[in-house]
Amino acid sequence: MPGPSTTPDAAARPAGTPDRASVQSRTGERDRVLSDVVAMITEVIGPDELVGIDIGDDTSFQEDLEVESIEFVALSEQLMARYGAEVDFVGWMASMELDEIIALTVGDLVDFVVAPA
Amino acid sequence: MTPLAVPVAADHHLQVNGQRLHVLRLGSGASGRPKVVMIHGLVVDNLSSFYFTIANAVAVHADVYLYDLRGHGLSSIPQRSYHLGDHIADLLGLLEAWEIDEPVHLVGSSYGGLIALETARLRPELVASMLLLEAHFPVEGWATQMAGTVSLATYGLDDDSTRKWLADNGMDGTVGRKLKRMAARANLLARSTSIIEDLQAEQPFPLAALTAMSCPVTAVYGERSDIVERGHDLERLLPDARLHLVAGAEHRLLQDVPAQVRDIAVEWVTAAALGG
Numbered sequence: 001m002p003g004p005s006t007t008p009d010a011a012a013r014p015a016g017t018p019d020r021a022s023v024q025s026r027t028g029e030r031d032r033v034l035s036d037v038v039a040m041i042t043e044v045i046g047p048d049e050l051v052g053i054d055i056g057d058d059t060s061f062q063e064d065l066e067v068e069s070i071e072f073v074a075l076s077e078q079l080m081a082r083y084g085a086e087v088d089f090v091g092w093m094a095s096m097e098l099d100e101i102i103a104l105t106v107g108d109l110v111d112f113v114v115a116p117a
Numbered sequence: 118m119t120p121l122a123v124p125v126a127a128d129h130h131l132q133v134n135g136q137r138l139h140v141l142r143l144g145s146g147a148s149g150r151p152k153v154v155m156i157h158g159l160v161v162d163n164l165s166s167f168y169f170t171i172a173n174a175v176a177v178h179a180d181v182y183l184y185d186l187r188g189h190g191l192s193s194i195p196q197r198s199y200h201l202g203d204h205i206a207d208l209l210g211l212l213e214a215w216e217i218d219e220p221v222h223l224v225g226s227s228y229g230g231l232i233a234l235e236t237a238r239l240r241p242e243l244v245a246s247m248l249l250l251e252a253h254f255p256v257e258g259w260a261t262q263m264a265g266t267v268s269l270a271t272y273g274l275d276d277d278s279t280r281k282w283l284a285d286n287g288m289d290g291t292v293g294r295k296l297k298r299m300a301a302r303a304n305l306l307a308r309s310t311s312i313i314e315d316l317q318a319e320q321p322f323p324l325a326a327l328t329a330m331s332c333p334v335t336a337v338y339g340e341r342s343d344i345v346e347r348g349h350d351l352e353r354l355l356p357d358a359r360l361h362l363v364a365g366a367e368h369r370l371l372q373d374v375p376a377q378v379r380d381i382a383v384e385w386v387t388a389a390a391l392g393g
Binding site: 049066067068069070072073074076077089090091093094097098101 | 129141143144163164165166168169170173174176177185190191294295298299375376
C-alpha cells in the first residue's frame with residue numbers, strides 16, 4: 001500500500017506563504033461545480049425551455065427558471081448522486097424554511113456544494 | 118400518451134405492479150432508525166410537497182421513503198387502474214422492493230391519508246404508527262365530491278380557466294412556464310385516464326372499522342378545513358388518536374403552514390424513534 005505522499009510544490013512552499021495554489025484550486029472547483037449544476041439544470045428542464053436564458057450565480061430557480069417543484073427534486077437527486085457522499089443535502093434542506101428554498105439562486109446551491117455551511 | 122419526461126438519476130425509479138414509480142430515499146440508513154413512508158395527495162400533488170416541507174427534517178431522525186403515486190410526479194401514467202386498491206398494491210410492492218421487513222410509520226396527506234388508513238386497516242401488522250395530514254376518507258357522497266374536485270371537465274383548456282382551476286385547488290399565483298407544465302400534467306391525468314371514474318366508484322370507508330384499529334395515529338387538520346369533521350371522527354373513533362387543529366389553516370397544510378406541520382412531524386418521529 002503506498003504511503004502518504006507530499007507533492008514537490010507543497011514541500012517547497014515555506015510556512016506562512018499565502019496559499020495561492022489553494023485559492024486558485026477553490027476557484028477552479030467552484031467553476032467546475034457551477035458548470036455541473038448548469039448542465040444538470042439544462043438536462044432536467046430541457047434545453048428548449050432555456051433559450052435566451054443565461055444561467056449564472058444570480059439566476060433564481062423560482063423567478064427566472066420557473067422550475068416546477070418536482071423538477072427541483074429531480075435536480076437535487078442528480079446533485080445527491082454526484083456529490084451526496086461529500087455534502088449533507090438532508091441537513092441543508094432541513095435547515096431552511098419553505099420561503100428560503102423558494103428564493104434559492106443557482107449561486108446559493110453552488111456555494112453550498114463547494115463549502116457546506 | 119406522452120408522459121412529461123424529466124430526467125432523474127438512474128436509481129430513482131422502481132418497477133412495481135407494471136408501473137415505473139419514482140422514489141426517493143432520505144436519511145443515513147443506519148440500523149435502529151424508524152422507517153417512515155410518506156404518501157402524497159391527488160392530481161396537483163407529488164412527493165415534492167413533502168420534500169420541501171417535512172421530509173428532510175424527519176430524515177434527520179429516521180429513514181424516509183418518498184414516492185410519486187402512479188400517474189403523478191415522475192411516475193408512469195397508466196390509462197386505467199386508479200382505485201384505492203391499486204394505490205395500496207403499489208405501496209405494498211414498494212415496501213417489498215425497499216426490503217423493509219419491519220412495521221413502518223406512515224405519513225399520509227389528503228388522499229394519501231386514506232391510502233395509509235386503508236393499508237393499516239387491511240394489513241395492521243405492517244404499520245407501526247401514522248401521521249395523517251388532512252386525511253380524506255370516504256363518507257356518504259365523498260366519491261362524487263372528490264371526483265368533482267379533481268375534475269377539469271367543467272373548465273376549458275385555456276390559461277385563464279386552468280389558472281382558475283389551480284387557484285380553486287390552492288395553487289393561485291402560479292404563472293408562466295410552471296403554470297403550463299402543471300396544467301399539462303393535471304389535464305393529462307384528468308382527461309386521459311380513468312382516475313375520475315375510479316374515484317366515483319369508491320365505496321364509503323367503514324367508520325366502524327376505525328374502532329378496531331390499534332395503531333397510534335396523530336391527525337392534523339386545519340381548523341377551517343372543509344373536512345375538519347374527519348379529524349373529529351378519527352379522534353372519536355380510533356382507540357389511540359391525537360388530534361391537532363391548526364388555527365386559521367385550511368386544507369393545504371403543507372403549503373400554508375409548513376413550519377407548524379414540520380414541528381408536529383418531528384415530535385411524532387422523535388417519539389417513534391424512542392419506541393413511543
